[in-house]
Amino acid sequence: MTAPMNMDQTQQATVVGYESRPVTKPPNWHGLVTLDMVLNNLSTGLFLVAAVGELLDPVAFGPLAPLVYPLALLFLLGDLACLVLDLGDPKRFHHMLRVWKPSSPMSLGTWVLSAYAVPVTLLAAGSLLPFAIGGVGLDLVRRALLAVGAVLAVAAAAYKGVLFSTTAQRGWEEARWMGGYLINSALGLGAAEMLLLATLSGHEAAMLDPLRLAARLLLGLNLIAIMLLAKDVRGPLSAARGPDGIASLALLAIGAGVILPFVLVGAHGPVGVAVALGSMLVGAVAVRSAIVQMPHRLAEGGRVDERMSGRANPGAASA
Amino acid sequence: MATSELEVTRRPAAADPPRRLPILAERVVAPFRRGTPPEPRPATGFYTDTTVCIGCKACEVACKQWNQLPADGFAWTGNSYDNTGGLSATSWRQVKFIEQFDGDGAGHPDRWLMMSDVCKHCVAAPCQHACPTGAIIYNEFGNVYIQPDICNGCAYCIAACPFGVITRATIDGHAHKCTLCFDRQRDGLVPACAKACPTASIQFGPVDELLERARSRVEELHRRGETDAYLYGDRPGPTYSSLNSFYLLVDRPSVYGLPETPVNPWLHMKGDYLRALVSGLLSLAVLVAALLLGGAHR
């Protein structure tokens, strides 16, 4: 008298044993963290390009300052907000600053971000002041702030990558070039942002060509970075997303993130450039969220697969 | 069990810093306060002999009771008798059950392996390394301890632990794990789980004494022909430190849900920073070049 298997049973088949489950536990980092990474790079990238530009060619880049640094500051504040909100206990965000612990990328990062906030804020404030900043002394200070800010920005853009790659999570621990990718993609974004601001503000065209060239070259580098990243994490990545997932990811990361903008940055007029920046962002978000999600997917994945195969006790399996 | 416990000699617990400020200010200031560092003491830990574990879960209950941890739901897993599912912020011990009966081809006699898992109290602990607030410390007993009122739930330690020991409690948003009964040790007591273990599967004490005991036990087992017995975590490997909470196992680590060869993520850190720096500089160079070539500054 064999009864038909009813729903309960198909739902009920369970994982047995420990070998098929991932050992590590994912930290439950999701959207906020992805957003934080993007905002971080939008801020640091923009600041870097602007700062380097202004250092090289104050005449051409200077006038954009009132637009650029406040914007960089806004992105940064958004970033910090994400970081705080993602804590289990946001009321205790300040505990981050009770120790200086460079051995911990997160501690280092927190300090770097906070330090980076200083020049950005000052510059933003400075450039917003009604009267133009004159005088040799002040100019020196400004240049100093730009230089220091640039150095901190590089660190701020890169640390998150190392933060991820120095965990025990599958998909992160392998990602040797994560930091490299981030800093590079930050600069790419920065160039595109700058380009957009320039076209919008209709400032003198002198800086457009160099920015286009910079953007294109950086996109080229970005392609390499993506490849290096992909090479390291392809194993866990395919486990987490499956072939289709990989294909769509590649399309977004390279198609939208690199090729399309490579073409579009050439466009004259704000629309084309805006679209270019937009599709770069799409690529950037795709890559970052893919990375962030990997261990979490794998964690569930373990179980999902099991449920599909409805594996029973070792004994039963061997029956 | 009582007869073989190595009691830690009593030491007075350090007093709380006095509260001088209103609660809110206290919350802001407290984490920055410093107390006097306690005297370092010989490192203590666990030697877990899985061959004598009877799977009674007394250790799990003792831990929950002593640390007043909540139950985490009534889910029947069907994974043999393990309904705990895993270590977490609210389950600091997990007794694992592995049924190995003929047909799984491993060529050993039918057996039902039982093992009480816990934080490994790594000598070089990635979680401690990761913690940005310094909530995770090595206390005077060389145990890895999360200061629950410092942790702000950033979850980095969770990502860093190669053994999946820590999670973040939904109740308070903080990370929790085995404290190795820090509070009990300070008062000269044996950890609750070890105290409750009826068969001395969990043995607590100074690590060096435990190591001696464990090694002679392995020899004993080998002499009796149980040659698959070995110690896990008793000595540092190329990629990981030794564990102050180590195990006597009779099958591959992965069978017990342990990593075959744990890797301390920080082995990569310098390299990864370097790579980031290199690509950073490269990108910057490209930017500068572009700006210059593109005709800026003419």
Place this chain on the structure above:
Amino acid sequence: MPGLGTSFGRGAATNYQQDLAHSDCILFMGSNMAEAHPVAFRYPMMAKARGATLIHVDPRFSRTSALCDVHVQIRAGSDIAFLGGLINHVLTHDRWFKEYVLHYTNASDIVMEGFRDTEDLDGLFSGYSGDGRTGHYDARHGHWSYAHTPEEAEEDPWTGSTPMYRMHRQELGMHGHALDLGPSAHAGTRQATTACDIEERPRDPTLQDDRCVFQILKRHFARYTPELVSEVCGCTAEEFVRVAELLCANSGPERTTAICYALGWTQHTTGVQMIRAAGILQLLLGNMGRPGGGIMAMRGHSTIQGSTDVSTLYDSLPGYLPQPCADERHERLDTYVEDEGQVTGGWSRFRQYIVSLLKAWYGDAATPANDFGFGWLPRPDADYSQLPYFDRMAKGGVKGYFLFGQNPAGGGPNARLHRAGLRNLDWLVVVDWFEIESAVFWRDDPEGPPASEIKTEVFFLPAASSPEKEGSLTNTQRMLQWHDKALDPAGDSRSDAWYLYHLGKRLKQLYAGSTDPRDQPLLNLTWGYEREHPEQLPDGTPSRITDEPDLEKVLMEINGYCTDEIDPRSGRPRLVSGYDELADDGSTACGCWIYSGVYPEPGRNRARERKLGSNPLQPDWGWAWPANKRVLYNRASAAPDGRPWSERKKLVWWDARAGRWVGDDVPDFDVHRPPDYRPPPGATGTDVIAGDQPFIMKPDGVGWLFAPGTVRDGPLPAHYEPVESPVKNLVYPRQTTNPTVRYFEGPLNRIAHTPTWDFPVVATTYRLTEHYLSGPMSRFNSWLNELQPEMFVELGPELAEEHGIVHGGWVTVETARHRIEARAMVTRRLRPMRIGDRVIHQIGLPFHWAFSGEVVGDNANDLTAIVADPNVSMHEVKAFACRVRAGRRDGAKPKPTLREALWPARSPMPDTPAAAQPEGRFVRGD
């Protein structure tokens, strides 16, 4: 426990749990010690560490099996076949302990002419009357006794006795709460040996005589060959022989083997005989009375040993004195003692014990003139043990019921019938910690009728928990341990003693002044347990509760005192130092003779003592009955000449110079009786015990291989199938089940009689470490519930496949009584067996779930049946027939009666001094 009582003299575990550490081999059979006695299991683990071999013979591969060196799977209910095989192996391979068996057992006794064995009568013994399914043995007409028993014993001691008296004699030894290991240390008709002159009795030291016990034994067990064992039990002959060899190799002068059993043996209609078989085996191997040997009855819940000792059982008085029954021979003390006492052996002081008991209960009102109030004792006129009682209740035969600390609606076999019984009461008082099934059956039983249709008025009284009250617990090893009150119980909760004491006081008030003879037992009852000083808590503060009775006074009464002597130290009657002091003239009172000595002098409660010393037996930790002896019959640890069998296994021996028995333990023997003492002709009392006869409670001082007429279902164990089994009896094809089982069949208690084809699967029930009994003490506790949250059934992959059952899915189990659903735990720990020419599957059901508590589920006991074995009215929840199918059952499902409390929750900001520590101070770098 007739099983042990008959073989050795006392119905209790013979050794102590710590002693298992000294065993060279331990056979766990019918015990799941690692799960049911996890803390005690440390001692077998110690033995294992010292190189001992642990063997588990069980239908399942349990957590105990996992820790044993050898596990043999057998079919539930086939133990006698396995044990019979072991006995046969020992006999045929000449592995028995010659000198031990010759001197310390009745191997050489000659049995009466008329006795016929199962060999001669196709599975029945002589003296049977009945239809083969149910009936009874008359030991005397079956000539089960020793040859040449003097004439006076030949004449019928039952002449002129009523049928009721016969019935009661037939059922002597039954106990209520039909659980655990039975009462009656000296069950049975006593004409067998009592009156006869031990020394004159014919014996054959050569063991050659055809009718000597040894030869009967040989013939009886000859058919239990390894091949037969394998056929009946479903294990391989090799597995069986391996176990046999291990037992033999680890017995003898130098080594000892212990046997641990529990419900896997007792909860059968053949349980007593399983224990008898173990007794025979241990006697042949010479393991009784020796360190690391003996038989450990692993007893049940807290102080169940104590409750049979002081007797909560309807049919026995404290100290295993049989309850007099409604019959003229039991009307007067003299005839009662004549029938129930013995002329020789330890029980010859019967009169002292019963008279002292009556003095303890009725005080000054008990006088020689009124038979010491013997007439006031209630006289049962029928079987009032739990199962028949609830059967009666279900038929509307009971009005009101007090329920202290028991949950029959969940834990009772055929719990549905138990619930039907409760629904038929007018009133029910439940004294408990929790709102258990038995208290909420009228509201929460998903299958019961609507509450409006239930007339039972239920009173729930909150009980104090163990730490909230003082008292003593008697554990498996007969040890009393006193526990003090740690804190006051919450609210109106009170100790059980409080409820009973004040109930008694009010009843006495109610009937005060009555001259109605019917009220005299109540009015004359001694009831002076008031506290002299207000109760104090350990922290020195006075208790909130002022009217708790003084339980130490109760313990002093149990210990016994002289009624005519005042102790200057206390100003109260002088306490006796032990039962040797008890007299039969009313000059002593003693509430329970076997406990006498627990409170030997004012202010010295030995049950409270916790001294650890160098003596491995730790005699000053608690106090064990009798007389603080830790290993019973320990005289047998020395050879007949009084010297230890071996240095390695010495315990008690004869010190010729000191002229007394010495050693680590209190000698379980007259300390001054030399090994070469021989009783003078016509000796009576304990004088008949020769210097080389260790089993002093036996009328003839030796261990009984053959039980001359004291067990209800035969002088020797014989394998019968459980009353519900899918297979025929392969040992005695003509006799299927135990011919003396009693049935209570009815619509609520259908039986699928053996062999049944409709229910082809063998089912057994058992415990999990994580839960306690029917669940009240665990299913209200989140910490335990999360460890085993749901009812499940363990079954093998083959059976699962056959019925399309998926691991983790639902399975429905059905018996002749009812059907339940549970999760399917498909596991190789149970495997199909070849029984005869058929493949038989076994399933295992934990019985911890029911319909009240934080987690609920279907109850295994809704499947089980009520039947009663002839000796102790034991049911058979360890082996019954069922069928399984995939999927859930229809009908209402139980819902939790308690909200899931993730109690207790950790506070979000635990303040810990450690927070003041500078981080990283002790970092050791990588």
